[in-house]
Amino acid sequence: MRTTVQFILVFALFFGGAAKADRVSVRSEPISPIQDATITDSAKVELGKQLFFDPRLSLSGVISCNTCHNLSLGGTDNLKTSVGHRWRAGPVNSPTVFNSSLSIAQFWDGRAANLQEQAAGPIEADVEMAMPHTLAVEVIESIPGYRSQFAAIYGNEDVSLDRITDAIAVFEETLATPNSRSKSLRVIPCLKPAAAWVATTGRRLAARRFKRWASSSRTTQAPPPRAALP
Numbered sequence: 336m337r338t339t340v341q342f343i344l345v346f347a348l349f350f351g352g353a354a355k356a357d358r359v360s361v362r363s364e365p366i367s368p369i370q371d372a373t374i375t376d377s378a379k380v381e382l383g384k385q386l387f388f389d390p391r392l393s394l395s396g397v398i399s400c401n402t403c404h405n406l407s408l409g410g411t412d413n414l415k416t417s418v419g420h421r422w423r424a425g426p427v428n429s430p431t432v433f434n435s436s437l438s439i440a441q442f443w444d445g446r447a448a449n450l451q452e453q454a455a456g457p458i459e460a461d462v463e464m465a466m467p468h469t470l471a472v473e474v475i476e477s478i479p480g481y482r483s484q485f486a487a488i489y490g491n492e493d494v495s496l497d498r499i500t501d502a503i504a505v506f507e508e509t510l511a512t513p514n515s516r517s518k519s520l521r522v523i524p525c526l527k528p529a530a531a532w533v534a535t536t537g538r539r540l541a542a543r544r545f546k547r548w549a550s551s552s553r554t555t556q557a558p559p560p561r562a563a564l565p
């Protein structure tokens with residue numbers, strides 16, 4: 336009986352202490368866990384989402400923000416360097432737009448202070464969307480659906496670069512990835528071994544399979560010739 340009580344006490348002290356230490360260490364971390372996005376103006380988020388996916392913001396009419404920050408590919412284009420207007424390759428690759436609102440500055444060299452300031456850049460950059468800002472505003476203004484959305488959100492139909500980039504930035508703030516699937520597996524005790532297996536052996540097996548696939552003859556064939564560009 337006494338040993339049982341002692342055991343319970345030691346157990347409680349040990350794990351209670353460990354849990355407390357865990358909480359303290361998380362709090363003192365310089366990087367805190369990512370929180371869910373809080374949406375205060377869903378109409379503006381929707382407008383920003385439409386603009387993010389709209390190729391009419393580019394001079395060619397075929398490139399949108401999503402071309403280089405494909406939300407189905409982790410917010411990037413998975414290319415060595417991004418390909419923009421007239422299929423020209425730029426000098427650097429595109430960072431993900433997921434969780435970018437948490438960065439202290441935007442772009443690899445941090446030259447934009449925040450997401451709104453950042454969004455004006457790619458619209459006009461000639462290796463990205465190559466669209467003069469005045470023309471971008473005129474195009475968006477010419478679309479009645481957009482005009483009524485701007486009126487509902489900003490109080491009047493005026494379309495401006497500031498409003499376009501504001502809406503895009505507010506949409507981007509919702510692109511947060513608070514938790515990973517493998518983490519939620521870990522909190523269910525019986526799934527702990529499965530999660531550990533996926534993280535170690537599973538990952539190794541997948542890497543080996545990928546290596547074998549990458550070195551197979553399929554990838555050594557020459558790619559078909561590119562069609563001539565206009």
Ligand code: HEC
Binds near residue numbers: 427450
């Ligand atoms: C042609 C490809 C391309 C297009 C189109 C494009 N981007 Fe980018 N984006 C990039 C590249 C490349 C960078 C990195 C540039 C640098 O750091 O100099 C970047 C950087 C960013 C960043 C900074 C992220 C970080 O972590 O620093 C954000 C945010 C972003 N783009 C949002 C947008 C939005 C919004 C649009 C549409 C208005 C857009 N991008 C259109 C290629 C593109």
